[in-house]
Amino acid sequence: MKRDEEIFNLIEKEHQRQLKGMELIASENFVSDEVMQAMGSCMTNKYAEGYPGHRYYGGCEIVDQSEELARTRLKQLFDAEWVNVQPHSGAQANAAVFLTVLNPGDKFMGLNLDQGGHLSHGSAVNTSGIIYHPIAYNLDPKTGRVNYDEMEEIALREKPKMIIGGGSAYSREWDYERMRAIADKVGAIFMVDMAHPAGLIAAGLLKNPLKYAHIVTSTTHKTLRGPRGGVILMNKDFENPWGKKTKKGITKMMSQLLDSAVFPGIQGGPLEHVIAAKAVAFGEALQPEFKEYAKQVKKNAAVLADELMKRGYKIVSDGTDNHSMLVDLRTKFPELDGKVAETALVSADITVNKNMVPYDTRSAFKTSGIRLGTPAMTTRGAKEDLMIKVAELIDEVLTNVTDEKIITKVRVEVNNIMKNYPIFAF
DSSP: OOOOHHHHHHHHHHHHHHHHSEEOOTTOOOOOHHHHHHHTSGGGGOOOOEETTEESSSSOHHHHHHHHHHHHHHHHHHTOSEEEOOOSSHHHHHHHHHHHHOOTTOEEEEEOGGGTOOGGGTOTTSHHHHTSEEEEEOBOTTTOSBOHHHHHHHHHHHOOSEEEEOOSSOOSOOOHHHHHHHHHHHTOEEEEEOTTTHHHHHTTSSOOGGGTOSEEEEESSGGGOOOSOEEEEEOSOOOOTTOOOOTTOHHHHHHHHHHHIIIIIIOSSOOHHHHHHHHHHHHHHTSHHHHHHHHHHHHHHHHHHHHHHHTTOEEGGGSOSSSEEEEETTTTOTTOOHHHHHHHHHHTTEEOEEEOOTTOSSOTTTOSEEEEEOHHHHHTTOOHHHHHHHHHHHHHHHHTTTOHHHHHHHHHHHHHHHTTSOTTOO
16 A cells, blocks of 8 residues: 555654654643554554443453553552543543533533633533533632632532532642532532643642542543543542432442443544553553652743743742643733734744633633643653743743744754753653
8 A cells, every 4th residue: 555645744744843842832741652652553443332341342352451451550540449541532521521410501610711721611612511501710810829719609609510620721739628618518519620730640749639529530641641532530439419329339320320421422432542552651650750750840840930930921820839830921021912922932843822811801812821831841851950941932032022033043942952852751
């Protein structure tokens, strides 16, 4: 068969882009060769609707073992009682939880989308906002942190059936214990989407939400450094928030409902090649080296945030507890929007994404901020000294967003620096 030169030329161009640039998108990372090999393996050929031991197709004996290995490792990683490794993405995992615990039109609470919440936590253009009734809680405008007192007031008034913790652009630790107490007061399910900090949680550097939440979802990329995909987890039996009695135990009952929500509720056949790659990534995250990697991710994020603040940039909440930070550009450059900033930085081979900031005065298409993260750069071996240089280069570009000579100079410098940082070094 003739090689498809068009697509493989594009793949090589993308490879070169990744090699030459500084990857600062908080939700991106670089997987190991073994994760990539598993993802591109013959496991992709196998159809396996159903679950291990209960498939709708023959010939699943080996993929059953692979999926069970992924489950076992994920349970060990987060001290979970039950897991589902089949969701194709974090949004799919969230959709399965919604389908399990809510009816169309039911109220639920999530972090306001323009203040760091996620698309699948109530956006009007997402199924979470189309099918269900989202109620937002907010950040304190003074501190940039979740306002738990306001959250409790809203919950007591609105009586949501579910409260969601987690977001896509929130740099601080969550008070899971307080949120569980609020959920218990109103008889709500407490769900945590730990997609962004999952790797730091696995390494024991941030609190494990499984100790407090009824249900936890996550992606398997980002700080967990696996293939793109999703998972759902639960801890040991918990008190049924609906007051129903069941001989099975609530975890067993809920796990069966969640399994059914994933398949056949929202998905067909699982991606067994991706599940094999998830198993590899979970195995890597169980190694001592991963904890050292996660520690460095946090160190790098703290230094990058501090260096940007020294240069006059506003970091929402004045710092970070995890891998990410949200930069409000208005303090230093009132006229500069996030879209222009992103374009200029990408032209310099510094990849970021525009992002709305709390109480933004611009639309989601322009924004007043950019989001930065350190997982991918840390995977390439970056330490604190490089973060200082990164802050300097970002500032140089944003101070000269229309100066092509400056942007070209920075791009050359970025490319030269990254020659010393292989794609998977940590």
